[in-house]
Amino acid sequence: MELLERFAAGDLEAFETLFRLHQKEVYGWIVHIVRDSGIAEDLTVETFWRIYRSRARFDPHGNFNGWARRIATNAALDHLRRSRNETELPEELPAAPQPDPAIASETRLCVRNAFEALPAKYRLVAVLALIEEEPYENIAAAAGISVALVKVRVFRAVRMLRKRLAALNFSGGTKL
């Protein structure tokens, strides 16, 4: 019996093998979205918990990677929805380079505030498309939406950011 078939049948050892094979990739995807290593670890466990719970619905001939990434994206999106007004983007992420030191901290704060104010579904596509520069096809597959909808959401996110920055009296030319 193949690994995926054993997993779908509820074999815990098969699940452990899949977990160990895919945990790094799932974590890496989630940390791009939530930008906090601790939260990303929690959400990785949550993702695999959801995967384990819905194993009976998984087609063993299907793509486990894609399925896991989609569940991970949903878990991260749920987190963004819950924490929209509670958490801020962390200043430092161990694996990440620091923001450009040439940019004024006031400017950075302004942009981060505007970004955090985005609704979760727009923040998801904005962080992946505008900051991480993920291809739209990857974002669409992970979020379970069409490429056209990803483009629309990126466009709207940019528009919302511009409005928000305008409301904060931000002028790109003067604060850079």
Added chain:
Amino acid sequence: MSDVNEKELRELLRRSIAPVENPELEHDLWPRMLQRLDQQPIARIPWFDWVLAALLGAVCLFFPGMIPALLYHF
């Protein structure tokens, strides 16, 4: 704000919020996964099931003659 066009905004975002490059998972999460699996919540009985059970109990208590009929249907 009109002087910040879309291209500039993208650049500004990337300079303000640095992209995450090569994130590394520092430890194995399987022990935490096992803990999570052990903490599986016991299946909760919905409230309306409790109401139905209470109704059934009340019927048996106040109309004991119904018990044989109920047993027949079970």
